[in-house]
Amino acid sequence: MWEIISKDLGNSALITAFAVIGVVMWLSVLFSKYLTFGRIHGSAIAIVIGLFLAWVGGTLTGGQKGIADLTLFSGVGLMGGAMLRDFAIVATAFEVQVVEARKAGLIGAFSLLLGTLLPFTVGACVAWGFGYRDAVSITTIGAGTVTYIVGPVTGAAIGATSDVMALSIAAGLTKAILVMVFTPVSARFLGLDNPRSAMIFGGLAGTVSGVTAGLAATDRRLVPYGALTATFHTGLGCLLGPSLLFFLVHTIVG
Incomplete structure (x- = not known):
């Protein structure tokens, strides 16, 4: 069962990446609300979690791309790349009056x-x-x-x-x-x-x-x-x- 799920998630790498980041952000918001009482924003906690996951991925694989070196999470490398980053920045700028x-x-x-x-x-x-x-x-x-x-x-x-x-x-x-x-x-x-x-x-x-x-x-x-x-x-x-x-x-x- 796990092999089937892992294969399906690996074949849909970018969708899996969005799901993983969504879970990380959800947990970060909960940590921010209940552990720091809103003093530390969820985005800051999410970055710390991301750094930890990158270290784990690099340690397990000996690679250079952090968690993206794991086949299951390879889509994180694309999601966190320059293309989507710049797209998000441009989309944000369109809200300016x-x-x-x-x-x-x-x-x-x-x-x-x-x-x-x-x-x-x-x-x-x-x-x-x-x-x-x-x-x-x-x-x-x-x-x-x-x-x-x-x-x-x-x-x-x-x-x-x-x-x-x-x-x-x-x-x-x-x-x-x-x-x-x-x-x-x-x-x-x-x-x-x-x-x-x-x-x-x-x-x-x-x-x-x-x-x-x-x-x-x-x-x-x-x-x-x-x-x-x-x-x-x-x-x-x-x-x-x-x-x-x-x-x-x-x-x-x-």
Whole structure:
């Protein structure tokens, strides 16, 4: 019986992946509601569960794709890939009202620039503190602090090693989780109660996953606005990381 079920689930890998993620999200929401009393959003708990499952899958198979290396859960690799991720981001952006978006004005654009340069500087300083002295490694880790997408994109463009790119992803993921967890807690202090402030926050925080999950736990109506600038933030980081920022770091460290 189990062999038949396993074969059917394996043949419908993407459908199985949606079912698995659905169960994980359902459990995460329950944990958030009854264990943390809503203080930690279910999305943040789901990411922690996902990291644990990725470790389990890698340990069992010795592969490089986490739980997707298990035949039964191979569809998770497609579901979590760039195609569906970008589709979800674009679909979210369609909910933005142009009139509200214009209210961000120049300060929204400034938040994008500041939200790129400030975390990059922090990440570069941390990389230097841990003994990295070459411009490629410092730039890659700094770019990872911008977002976990900008890090590997920058590293691939300037020739970083795989271990340095892995560190950049870890840095960006840590930032995303912190933004997820602390956005609902600090929402009142930050004034996250209107589309304009959500767009500025998205530009400063940068990480799409962190911003969307954090705003979803604060006010779901703000999610499209924060996601909009956070998406631009990722694009700006991918543009500046392997070009201007790399040349700047190279000029400083040689």
